[in-house]
Amino acid sequence: MAEAVRLTLSSSTTLNDGHKIPLLGLGVYQAPKGLPTQNAVTWALEAGYRHIDTATLYDNETDVGIAVNKSEIPREEIWITTKVWNSDQGYKKTLQAAERSLEKLNTDYIDLLILHSPLPGPKLRKESYDALQQLVKLGKVKSIGVSNYGVTHLKELLNQNPKIKPSVNQVEIHPWLTRNDIVTFCAQNNIVVEAYSPLTKGNKLKDRDLIKIAQKYNKSSAQILIRWGLQHGFVTLPKSINKDRIIQNANVYDFEIEKEDMESLDKLDQHLVTGWDPTICD
Numbered sequence: 001m002a003e004a005v006r007l008t009l010s011s012s013t014t015l016n017d018g019h020k021i022p023l024l025g026l027g028v029y030q031a032p033k034g035l036p037t038q039n040a041v042t043w044a045l046e047a048g049y050r051h052i053d054t055a056t057l058y059d060n061e062t063d064v065g066i067a068v069n070k071s072e073i074p075r076e077e078i079w080i081t082t083k084v085w086n087s088d089q090g091y092k093k094t095l096q097a098a099e100r101s102l103e104k105l106n107t108d109y110i111d112l113l114i115l116h117s118p119l120p121g122p123k124l125r126k127e128s129y130d131a132l133q134q135l136v137k138l139g140k141v142k143s144i145g146v147s148n149y150g151v152t153h154l155k156e157l158l159n160q161n162p163k164i165k166p167s168v169n170q171v172e173i174h175p176w177l178t179r180n181d182i183v184t185f186c187a188q189n190n191i192v193v194e195a196y197s198p199l200t201k202g203n204k205l206k207d208r209d210l211i212k213i214a215q216k217y218n219k220s221s222a223q224i225l226i227r228w229g230l231q232h233g234f235v236t237l238p239k240s241i242n243k244d245r246i247i248q249n250a251n252v253y254d255f256e257i258e259k260e261d262m263e264s265l266d267k268l269d270q271h272l273v274t275g276w277d278p279t280i281c282d
Contacts (some may be wrong), residue, residue: 021143030058031060052064055082069107125153132144148276150278175228193234
């Protein structure tokens with residue numbers, strides 16, 4: 001478990017390529033195009049977030065770029081992640097997808113570019129990852145990784161002896177879906193785990209055990225779930241387009257969940273997948 005008491009909104013973790021990624025990020029999945037996404041990113045940056053997670057699939061990269069460029073924060077202080085969608089996988093198509101993302105984001109480089117899932121199969125997975133490595137060599141991408149990869153997919157990738165190892169694996173993780181096998185494998189191979197849907201898409205925010213713990217710390221259920229992820233050392237990506245919730249989700253640094261409460265939360269695991277689960281595909 002990470003050293004919890006020292007965490008702040010500016011806390012980061014060092015990837016295996018030496019780059020430092022902020023531990024808390026704003027996810028913009030399902031954030032509508034236009035002002036809703038632009039406002040959410042602006043509010044997050046004003047609240048102190050320095051990490052925005054988007055994707056080609058989300059169709060809001062342009063608005064992320066607008067908000068980032070309108071802010072007075074130096075570009076190098078903001079971490080932008082985007083993803084290569086399944087239909088864009090393959091060597092040439094991945095290179096082309098990256099160029100489109102760079103154009104939409106209106107930026108000279110992407111901090112982290114990851115493959116959105118392993119679903120396209122072994123051949124395209126390899127071609128796409130080779131393209132990611134080429135993008136790093138070209139200076140268009142700083143860090144690369146994967147998303148929704150199970151242990152078998154990670155082993156497949158590492159067995160190909162890539163010159164640049166994946167720096168992250170982004171998967172759905174929360175107390176009801178702890179992914180212990182993936183988390184353990186990533187830790188053994190110096191791959192940072194990013195937790196998306198840490199708030200269970202709202203499905204468990206009224207859980208009796210969670211509410212009891214939240215009341216103990218005078219925090220919301222969402223804040224407990226975010227703090228749980230941070231104390232486990234996960235890069236945690238709550239999403240919201242509501243200004244108050246964006247601010248509240250970042251207000252998780254004035255307390256620490258005690259060991260017994262962390263253990264209680266860990267025991268809630270029931271393999272609850274709230275979205276899709278490509279980690280089990282061939």
